[in-house]
Amino acid sequence: MDEKFLKPYDPEATEGRLYTAWEESGLFNPDTCIAEGITKPDAEPFSIVLPPPNVTGRLHMGHALMLAIEDAVVRYQRMQGKRTLWLPGTDHAAIATQSVVEKKIKKEEDKSRHDLGRAELLKRIEAYATESHDTILKQLKTMGASLDWSREAFTLDETRNRAVRAVFKKMYDAGLIYRGNRIVNWDPKGQTTISDDEIVYEERDATLYTFRYSSDFPIAVATTRPETKVGDVAVAVHPDDARYTAFVGREYDAVFCDVPIHIKIVADKEVDPAFGTGAVGLTPAHSHIDWEIADRHLLSHEVIIINEFAKMTVPGRLSGMKTTDARDAVVAWLREEGLLEKEEAVKQNISTAERTGGIVEPLPKLQWFVEVDRPVPGRDKTLKELLLESVRSGAITILPEHFEKTYFHWIENLRDWCISRQIWYGHRIPVWYRGEEITVGEAPSGEGWVQDEDTLDTWFSSGIWTFSTLGWPEDTKDLQTYHPTNLLETGYDILFFWIARMILMTEFTLGTVPFKTVYLHGLVRDAQGRKMSKSLGNNMDPLDVTAKFGADAARMALIVGNTPGTDMRMSEDKIKGYKHFANKLWNIARFVLENAENAGIASEWKEENRDKTWASAPERADFPFSTSERPYLDQCDALITEVTRDIEEYRLYLAAEKIYHYIWHELADKILEESKPILLGEDGVARAARARLLLILLDRSVRLLHPFMPFVTEEIFQSLPTRDAPFLMVAHWPAILEG
């Protein structure tokens, strides 16, 4: 028996060494598996593309959970003999990365991006991204992720750049990308547009002011933003509101706080007669809903009164004021004029930008959009309909299932997607202008062309991730083999950001779904159920955890009892329990191997297996068992059947728990204990038979457990006489054996 079993299992001394051995074998790459005769060339493919971590820092426990789940599935499928590809990569995460680096520069050098200039800022961001990328890779490897590094991708590398330009052109040519002057969410702090999904609502106290535009104006209106009223062009009332029907269609002029305004009374069913006075002052340029109502009544969008810096652009006393100051000034003026009729305290949800915390100002801007309600050429359906259909038809299954409802609900509220951003880090919009001329896709030759200054929303490149990583727009062998991917596994918090957009982009570009199954995991919370965050100081660093307890223990703790879509609580105690489990298994191996040697079984088995290949596992019929041993084999068979089905149906939390329970409380507590008298007995035949049984049960146990605890199982497998492959990682999954 190997001397290593005489000491307790030491993950720290084992895990790094094994990962290097796996990596050097090249067997993370399915092509190598085929070349070495481990996988059949025509085996069924199985693929997962890693959700690319942002190069904004380091991985957290949520990433560790993602890796634990994906690696378990990938290792299982690989052991099933499939051509298994798990493709790694990282995400440039445009706005997130740029704002991290900008903050850093501001803090350390007190400089803004404009002080540095576009080229210098990009250089700084790239340096930061590289450093962050290296840290992330180290973390991925520490967790034991069996990723094929030969195919590593980055959302902003040359291959992905080309794919982004090609998709943009294809969508533009299809008439689904347009440039338009539309009201967008403008973040004055970050100086960029943001998408609807990047808005975070915060509840604040506000005052609802009721007033008239002038003393002879017939209707009072209510607002929490009096400063915007200098931009009003109309007052809308409900068509059935008897108080106001007489005024509908009339127009009035007034001078409001030094600004001349022209107001038309319109009737629109969107207006809630019960709110405020039942009459809404419409400010089309600075409110989404007003813009839409104005559209219906052919009112002007042109009255712009707030600029990109959230300052007033009107003449008179408000000129140049910040909106917040202007609010006070308008209220003061209303009081002076005796126009203010009522003030009441209300709770208000205010829109803030997720990244900068800036208060979002709706502004009309010339931006690029993806249109979701226009039929896709050749498909006879809109992007929105394709989004619904791909899930409704069952082509994509979302786990847990109830998230499908959430998904549908989101799509029903989906508006055109603003894809241009006024930041510098990211994919520059592939559009060139020369006077009235425009070129889309690739840079044109000739003088005088100027490229669009803006960059694309980072989710535009993330949306094509499943196929850009496989070499599209080239029709590569990888693309043919591994797309659509089998599984997309990620946190439920990016269902809309990412998953929906991948479906949209893939349906448009390839006319297929990007993946067949979506597995959504929950948040990893601390032991008290709080979110992990820097400010609370309750973050767990996966590197610290693995250093202390081993990656196997961390992975197992993340998987057992953690159902998809549900948040989980994590604590060091939980992880410690699975470190103990690794040691338990280690000692089972020690006991079994010791007795196999004593009974003279080990060498006999090695003889038997010398010429075995991947495809021929040790079979029950090969070895003599007494009838008293059959029930143990049947019990193990039942476990294999259940665990296999659980993994196939993505019930990893059950599979892992069942294996754990079997190994500790059946194999160790019962079977080993019951075997002691036989192994110490006089009957040599019985002793040998029992030693063989234990060896088979151990062999099967490490195979079953390998997807969840890859290191300790591999380390034991390397010392097993039943070893029939260079690594457990590429050994066969235990099958139910006849006989």
Added chain:
RNA sequence: GCAUCCUUAGCUCAGUUGGUAGAGCAACUCAUUUACACUGAGAAGGUCGCAGGUUCGAGUCCUGCAGGAUGCACCA
């Protein structure tokens, strides 16, 4: 406002199609040169949020209510 989820042992959570309530942790009793103290054996602990309904039978299906969480929208 619209939608979704949750409520099961002291704690954290399972419970796949309806068929005698489960695990881990904690706590309790006992054992102790044992493959393993990173241990073993044992016992204890639950009107499955509340009220109805369907059924031979409901933790599971339906309706209502209460409490908690989340997402989306709106906030003129």
